[in-house]
Amino acid sequence: EQHSVREFCEIAFAFAxxxxxxxxxxxxxxxxxxxxxxxxxxxxxxxxxxxxxxxxLGDASKAKKLLGWEPTTTFYELVYDMLRSSFEEVGLTLPSFDECMRRVSLSPADGKVQKA
Structure with a gap:
């Protein structure tokens, strides 16, 4: 999965x-x-x-194969966590993850890691 700085900015600002x-x-x-x-x-x-x-683009297949590693955070969750932390540093509160996902016109489930 690959994302650009532009995409990161668009999502972060939409969350805000x-x-x-x-x-x-x-x-x-x-x-x-x-x-x-x-x-x-x-x-x-x-x-x-x-x-x-x-x-x-990195390749996590070796970590998956040798360590059994699987991602536990999606790109959207990562953007949310980073933005929430920045908001908290200046005394602001970011809406819930679900509300932020609606702001980018996505279902909250679209931004969460799907469990097998």
């Missing part, structure tokens, strides 16, 4: 009640609040790497 539209490209790309037009995300030249490989 904001929806992003992207404008521009490269160093001029901005994530703008669809409702207000306010710039919420910008590309920092410090972190922009135009020569970066297009895609990096």
């Amino acid at each position: 009640g904001r929806h992003i539209k992207w404008e521009g490209e490269g160093l001029n790309e901005k994530g703008v609040d669809k409702e207000t037009g306010k710039e919420l995300i910008s590309v920092s030249p410090v972190y922009f790497r135009p020569a970066e490989v297009e895609s990096l």
Whole structure:
């Protein structure tokens, strides 16, 4: 399963009640609040790497085979946990995971690890 930084940002902002539209490209790309037009995300030249490989993808099959490891956290749960922690650091409360999943127009069950 592979996800982009852009996708992470879109989900995190949706969980926080904001929806992003992207404008521009490269160093001029901005994530703008669809409702207000306010710039919420910008590309920092410090972190922009135009020569970066297009895609990096890990392979957990060895951990599964040798250790019997299986993921217990989905991408959506990871985004939620990271955002909830950041909210708590500044004294804010993030709505429940289920409510956040509804904000990205997904069923809460879509974002949870399915038990075999």
